[in-house]
Amino acid sequence: SQQGEEDPQALSIQEGENATMNCSYKTSINNLQWYRQNSGRGLVHLILIRSNEREKHSGRLRVTLDTSKKSSSLLITASRAADTASYFCATDESGTYKYIFGTGTRLKVLA
Amino acid sequence: DAMVIQNPRYQVTQFGKPVTLSCSQTLNHNVMYWYQQKSSQAPKLLFHYYDKDFNNEADTPDNFQSRRPNTSFCFLDIRSPGLGDAAMYLCATSRDAGWETQYFGPGTRLLVL
Numbered sequence: 001s002q003q004g005e006e007d008p009q010a011l012s013i014q015e016g017e018n019a020t021m022n023c024s025y026k027t028s029i030n031n032l033q034w035y036r037q038n039s040g041r042g043l044v045h046l047i048l049i050r051s052n053e054r055e056k057h058s059g060r061l062r063v064t065l066d067t068s069k070k071s072s073s074l075l076i077t078a079s080r081a082a083d084t085a086s087y088f089c090a091t092d093e094s095g096t097y098k099y100i101f102g103t104g105t106r107l108k109v110l111a
Numbered sequence: 112d113a114m115v116i117q118n119p120r121y122q123v124t125q126f127g128k129p130v131t132l133s134c135s136q137t138l139n140h141n142v143m144y145w146y147q148q149k150s151s152q153a154p155k156l157l158f159h160y161y162d163k164d165f166n167n168e169a170d171t172p173d174n175f176q177s178r179r180p181n182t183s184f185c186f187l188d189i190r191s192p193g194l195g196d197a198a199m200y201l202c203a204t205s206r207d208a209g210w211e212t213q214y215f216g217p218g219t220r221l222l223v224l
Contacts, residue, residue: 033212042115042201042215043154088153092209099213101153 004032004072004089004102012108019076021105023089024069030092032065033099034074037086046074046087081111114138115216117202123222124192132187132219134202142208143185145177146201148218154201160185161208189221197223 004023013019023032031050035043047063049056049072056063062075076083086106090099116135124130134143142161146154158167160179174196176188189196199218205211 030209035215040199040218040220042117042217043203043213045212045214048212090213098156098159100156103153104151106151 004091004100006087006089006102006105008105009103010106010108012110013079015079015081015109015111017079019079019083019107019109021074021087021107023072023074023102025072025089025091025102026070029067032072032092033090034061034063034072035088035090035101037088037104039085043088076107079107079109081109083107084109115202115204115214117200117216117219119219120217121220121222123224124189125224126194127191130189130192130221132189132200132202132221134185134187134216135183136204136214137183138204138206138214139182140204140206140214141182142205142211143179144203144205144213145175145185145187146203148199148201150198157187192221192223194223197221 004025007022033048034046037043047058049063049065060077065072086104088104089102092099114137118133144159145157148154156168157171158177174190179185199220201218202216203213205213
């Protein structure tokens with residue numbers, strides 16, 4: 001089954017810097033979602049972007065989608081220590097109710 | 112205002128001793144999912160319910176079962192836990208099938224001794 005692969009696996013930045021993480025997937029999708037997971041906790045939905053959209057914003061988050069390259073990126077601007085978490089992309093499996101999660105990027109924001 | 116609640120948050124069981132994890136939701140969503148997540152890995156879908164229709168993933172071991180007695184509750188039963196079943200178990204819901212946001216509970220961390 002398709003799975004998003006995220007890059008980098010781990011990212012460490014200073015507070016105030018921007019963080020960019022990328023997700024690549026294998027087959028056509030209807031939409032792609034980004035989730036955040038704090039250590040030992042459940043996932044929190046951040047943004048959903050549909051296949052006919054190229055860019056979405058939510059506060060300090062910006063998501064882009066390039067369906068021709070089968071890739072998406074999540075940009076967190078002006079990062080804060082509280083942004084320290086793992087970030088996962090999830091793509092829907094066409095024709096099903098299922099999402100397949102990527103391997104995740106572990107972001108550490110240093111104060 | 113908890114929306115997806117999982118109990119217990121931590122569960123310790125013995126090798127081979129059946130265990131049940133609980134999930135409840137106040138969102139009145141049609142779809143409920145169970146995921147298994149091992150350390151530093153992606154959540155892996157075990158099965159989901161669309162209303163009362165059960166959908167098992169092909170690679171979910173027979174050791175894992177699920178029940179959904181009503182819209183609000185869903186249970187994960189592990190009949191004979193092995194050491195390899197130690198993981199975080201995440202319950203999620205979505206309003207409907209298809210291209211919907213999933214709302215996750217805080218998870219239950221299972222330890223098998």
